[in-house]
Amino acid sequence: MLLPLIFLLLLIGGAALSAQSSINGRLGSNVGVLESAWLTFASGALITFLLMFFFEPPHEQTLFTVPKWQLIGALFGVIYMLVVVFAVPRVGTAAATVATISGQLLMSILIDNFGWFGNTSMPTDPSRITAMALLAGALVLIYLSNTRRRERATAEVTATQ
Known part of the structure; x- marks a missing residue:
């Protein structure tokens, strides 16, 4: 649950x-x-x-004692x-978001694969590589959509002048 x-x-x-x-x-x-x-x-x-002051339970370490x-x-x-x-x-928001998520996914796959930052290692497999490729494809499609939209807007402005 x-x-x-x-x-x-x-x-x-x-x-x-x-x-x-x-x-x-x-x-x-x-x-x-x-x-x-x-x-x-x-x-x-x-x-x-404010949330930390009222709701955070005590921990063994503080910001001053962690590595x-x-x-x-x-x-x-x-x-x-x-x-x-x-x-x-x-x-645009969509392109920025997909680019951000692409960067997050790529770095996450690397972190998992190599166990960086003290995380458990999770080797990269074909499913993760496919997910990254699909997300990269989404980014290309959104980029192309933005490019076409800008070209149309520029053509409309030029036509009205």
Whole structure:
């Protein structure tokens, strides 16, 4: 029973990321990429701090005692946010999302295969390679769709001038 709930929560989280990407992309176009990213991290930090303060149970280690390489994960969130806020207004939410998921899947396959970051090794198999190829195909199709749409829009603007 718990596993379906976890996957439902992951789907909701994924939908929230796409909505966030689109909204932050628009905000970034209006106020700037860095200001939009700052708002995301500042509000996220405040909400997370409150949740942590009231709901997080004590753990054996703290942020000050864990291996320092584990703190690098926070920097990847900054990279992701800056890239998405910059990219979405230029390529669209769907293309940015599929490209992001493609990068996530590729890195996840590598992490699983080699057991990086202390994870259990899960060797790459044909199913995972097929999934990556299908996702790459989806990215190509969305890219081509965007390219055709831009070409039509440019032709319409040229025709009306």
